[in-house]
Each structure stands twice: as structure tokens, then as C-alpha cells.
Amino acid sequence: MSFASNADLGPLVRKLETLVDLSDQEREAVLRLPVTVRVLKADQDIIRDQDRPSQCCLILTGFACRYKTLQGGKRQILSFHIPGDVPDLQSLHLEVMDHSLGTLTESRVAFIPHGTIRAFIRAHPSIGDVFWRDTLIDAAVFREWVTNVGRRDAYGRVAHVFCELFVRFEAVGLNNGDSYGMPITQAELADATGLSTVHVNRTLQALRANGLIKTENGKVVIENWGGLQEAGEFDPTYLHIRKRAA
Amino acid sequence: LTRVPRYFFHVHDSVDLLDEEGTELAGPDEARAEAVVIAGALLRDVGGRFWNSPDWRLWVVDEAGRGICALRFSAEHP
Numbered sequence: 542m543s544f545a546s547n548a549d550l551g552p553l554v555r556k557l558e559t560l561v562d563l564s565d566q567e568r569e570a571v572l573r574l575p576v577t578v579r580v581l582k583a584d585q586d587i588i589r590d591q592d593r594p595s596q597c598c599l600i601l602t603g604f605a606c607r608y609k610t611l612q613g614g615k616r617q618i619l620s621f622h623i624p625g626d627v628p629d630l631q632s633l634h635l636e637v638m639d640h641s642l643g644t645l646t647e648s649r650v651a652f653i654p655h656g657t658i659r660a661f662i663r664a665h666p667s668i669g670d671v672f673w674r675d676t677l678i679d680a681a682v683f684r685e686w687v688t689n690v691g692r693r694d695a696y697g698r699v700a701h702v703f704c705e706l707f708v709r710f711e712a713v714g715l716n717n718g719d720s721y722g723m724p725i726t727q728a729e730l731a732d733a734t735g736l737s738t739v740h741v742n743r744t745l746q747a748l749r750a751n752g753l754i755k756t757e758n759g760k761v762v763i764e765n766w767g768g769l770q771e772a773g774e775f776d777p778t779y780l781h782i783r784k785r786a787a
Numbered sequence: 788l789t790r791v792p793r794y795f796f797h798v799h800d801s802v803d804l805l806d807e808e809g810t811e812l813a814g815p816d817e818a819r820a821e822a823v824v825i826a827g828a829l830l831r832d833v834g835g836r837f838w839n840s841p842d843w844r845l846w847v848v849d850e851a852g853r854g855i856c857a858l859r860f861s862a863e864h865p
Contacts, residue, residue, distance in 0.1 A: 694831075694832040695828075695832050696832070727808055728810075736828065737796075737810070737821070737824065737825045737828060738808060738810050739796040739798075739806055739808075739810060739825050739829075740825065740828055740829060740832075742806060742807075742808050743798065743804055743829070746804060
């Protein structure tokens with residue numbers, strides 16, 4: 542299903558406002574961006590490794606990930622993406638995709654042509670700075686994930702991922718108090734943390750048994766935020782979130 | 788369309804932790820290979836705590852509950 546529309550681009554505004562203050566004029570301009578919206582089922586590719594895209598995608602609802610596939614079918618999830626994220630912003634300057642981007646749950650995705658974004662940045666240079674800032678933070682997240690997957694034990698890795706997502710959901714106002722929706726499977730969490738499903742399963746049991754989180758119906762409930770941060774050695778500085786959604 | 792078999796990797800360290808999720812693998816050979824990989828990763832995280840309950844073991848069963856393999860570590864220190 543695909544349709545052009547005056548889709549509500551509120552998620553993008555909320556995301557950008559975690560990075561800078563937008564003027565009323567800039568906010569209006571973002572909301573008026575012409576986009577094409579598609580509804581994608583779970584586990585569908587949005588764009589694949591080696592593709593040469595002519596547009597960027599904005600997650601409006603749902604949950605997506607960037608990933609690489611290895612020989613033999615193994616997969617590494619590189620990052621998770623939530624509403625307001627533009628996970629393939631790099632395609633504006635790097636012509637060929639060096640990884641894939643896909644949905645994890647049913648998602649509404651807005652596509653914005655590269656030409657539109659370029660014209661938009663020319664008309665609003667400060668938005669160009671925001672996109673640059675977002676790209677730098679993207680790199681900071683990868684540095685954190687390399688550290689996480691390379692050196693932390695399973696308990697710390699999984700705790701760190703839960704901490705990061707909680708802070709990111711909260712920043713765009715998509716948390717529900719101490720909980721947030723994360724309807725992904727243990728196999729997907731395993732692909733993100735470089736662990737086996739069995740190891741993730743045991744780790745979740747340990748995090749629950751220690752009273753740090755509860756998981757229920759695709760939701761993560763933070764039971765002990767301080768304890769979870771400590772378990773994941775989590776310091777949110779690398780997310781560089783300036784302010785939280787009202 | 789053949790169904791991919793599912794294997795369950797149970798672990799005993801200080802307590803029994805049963806795998807209720809299971810993992811899809813092509814067959815018993817793959818399950819036996821995966822058992823070694825999983826045991827290695829789990830033991831790496833256990834580290835020195837291993838000595839608190841050195842009767843660590845991992846065993847694999849298929850969906851019918853048939854044993855596929857068991858890994859035990861023979862551990863001693865003077």
C-alpha cells in the first residue's frame with residue numbers, strides 16, 4: 542500500500558526537537574514536507590545492501606533496524622530505529638547502501654525524495670546542521686554498540702540495549718511511564734547483541750530475577766532504572782539529547 | 788514444505804534453567820555443533836563463578852524430548 546498524503550510528520554518534528562530548538566517557521570516547513578507513505582508488514586526490507594536509493598525514509602510508526610547478513614544466513618543487527626528516525630539519511634551523500642534496513646514490526650514509513658531534502662536544506666540551512674548533528678550522533682551510537690557487543694558480557698549487553706531504547710523512546714515522548722513497546726523476538730535481540738537465542742533467554746531471566754525489568758506482551762517495563770543502568774554501564778551522554786519531549 | 792526442527796538447550800549450573808523458547812536448526816548435527824558454541828559463550832560469561840558450581844552442564848533435546856547430546860566439563864583444582 543502506497544499513497545502520497547499530508548501525513549502527520551509530527552514524529553520527525555519531535556525527533557529534531559530533541560537535537561535543537563526549531564523556529565515556528567522551521568517546524569511548519571518540516572510538517573509540510575511532501576512525502577509518500579507506505580505501510581510495511583513486519584520483517585520487510587525497506588532498502589537493501591547495494592541499492593542506490595533516490596529517497597530517504599522516515600519511520601512514522603513501528604520499529605525498524607539496520608542490519609548486515611553474513612554468509613550462512615547469520616545476521617547482525619546494527620541499530621534499532623523508532624518513530625522520528627531517518628535511518629538512511631546517509632544515502633543523501635553516499636550513493637550505494639552498505640547495509641540493509643528493514644522493519645521488525647508493522648510500520649508506517651514516509652519516503653522523502655533526496656531532491657526534496659536538498660532543497661529543504663538550502664531553504665533552511667540550520668536544518669542541514671541538525672541533520673549533520675543527527676549523523677554524528679548516529680556514529681556515536683555505533684561506537685557504543687561496538688563497545689557493547691565487543692566487550693560486555695551478555696547481561697551488560699542486553700541491559701545496555703534496554704537502557705538506550707528507554708532513553709530514546711522517552712526523548713520523543715513514546716514511552717509510557719516506565720515502559721515502552723518493544724515487540725521483537727528473542728532471536729532479533731540475539732542478532733542485535735551478538736548472542737545466541739539461548740543466551741538471550743537466560744539473560745532476560747536473570748534481568749527479571751534481579752528485579753531490573755519485566756517483559757510482557759511486547760513491552761519492556763523498567764523496574765529498577767538505576768540497577769539497569771549499572772548493569773549495562775549505561776551513560777546516556779553519547780545520545781546527546783538536548784531536551785525531552787513535553 | 789518441510790518443517791524446520793526445533794531444539795532446546797537446557798543448562799544446569801547453580802540451578803536448572805530450562806530453555807522454553809527453543810532454536811530452529813537444520814538437524815541433530817547442527818544442534819550438536821550449536822551446543823558447543825552456546826556452551827562456550829555461556830562459560831565465557833560465567834568466568835570465575837564457574838567454580839561455585841563446577842558441575843556445569845548443557846544438554847539438548849528435540850521437540851519430542853529425545854536427548855541429542857550433553858556437554859559436561861570435568862573440572863578440578865588442587
